[in-house]
Amino acid sequence: MTQPAPIERPPRFDAAFHAQLEQLCRWRRDVRRFRSEPLDPGLLDRLIRLALLSPSVGNSQPWRFVKVDDAHRRAGVRASFVTCNQAALATYEGERAALYARLKLAGLDQAPVHLAVFADSATGLGGGLGRRTMPETLTWSVVGAVQTLWLAARAHGVGVGWVSILDPAEVRSILSVPDAWSLVAYLCIGWPEEEHTDPELHRAGWQPRVEDLHRVVVQR
């Protein structure tokens, strides 16, 4: 299993690549409206393989991917979403609630691919390194992998929507995964109906864009 890494020359990324990477980040969107055409399974595997190159605390590699193809399991997840969404709706009033409903927060019904991503707290890798004082870093490693997958997907024109209006314990049960696995992301994946750089929530009038610079503080 352990292979010495081949000697390779570090790549140099030029200005054209930098510009493309910026375009990739700008055009990566949370996609909720999908076309129904299936995704080539080989392409999905390719996206996952790229995600596996993400960093993880102590090299623990705690990510676990579950492709949910089974119709009954999908229906179970959908039901969990509907319940949680109704509860969420109840916390908003009037116009805001109506808007919230219209946002169509889940592409669950349209997306050809459902991919659940878990963090395995029982991972045998990493020996606990680096997560004694910040144990959440195990789960965070999985979040980074999801972000990598998201960018990789967009590079191939594939849309990803992250559904967080779910009961994580219920999803774990529906998908029959080990207790040590905690849900990080339930992803809807497929070809987007349309593409745009403005977030779905801006388009729907949820909130305006904000200026970015106030979020950086310098301590000299």
Added chain:
Amino acid sequence: MTQPAPIERPPRFDAAFHAQLEQLCRWRRDVRRFRSEPLDPGLLDRLIRLALLSPSVGNSQPWRFVKVDDAHRRAGVRASFVTCNQAALATYEGERAALYARLKLAGLDQAPVHLAVFADSATGLGGGLGRRTMPETLTWSVVGAVQTLWLAARAHGVGVGWVSILDPAEVRSILSVPDAWSLVAYLCIGWPEEEHTDPELHRAGWQPRVEDLHRVVVQR
């Protein structure tokens, strides 16, 4: 503040870009050994700007970046690391502990840039959308931004090392940030001493590389 987005053509990323993106992911490494040359501040700002294009739950944009240039604050963070690292060392025995010490887990002394990244739970944006059942998604949004920054850095040849052996509350106090800000990442950033595709922890013999495919499950 709200501007209609200009009409733009979605970019198409070709096979050459896909190959470069894969190289970028393979050559992104957790860097602990830095050259001392400073980083152009404009470059750091550019990396942060790319990170700001990351997804966030309900578009809450909870990321807060603190550039720690002040020597006293840096010394405080270093002291927190030393204390936490000693406690961690005590949990490993003999050779493993010695190895652990040799790993030089922090580039804190060498890196020209220290960047602390926080999640602001008091963010006024997002209206709580999408995080009722999974409130951790607020923090996770910041993790995704860190991963974006990491890839952007590597695209410019810049190395990033994530220090997690810290007491997060102590770091918040040292950096005098609001109580509502929780520490996600303390990043050492600078020009790497050398570049390689194999993780630092593989090189140091912490653990072997593992096969990837067992981490994907298909439920039909």
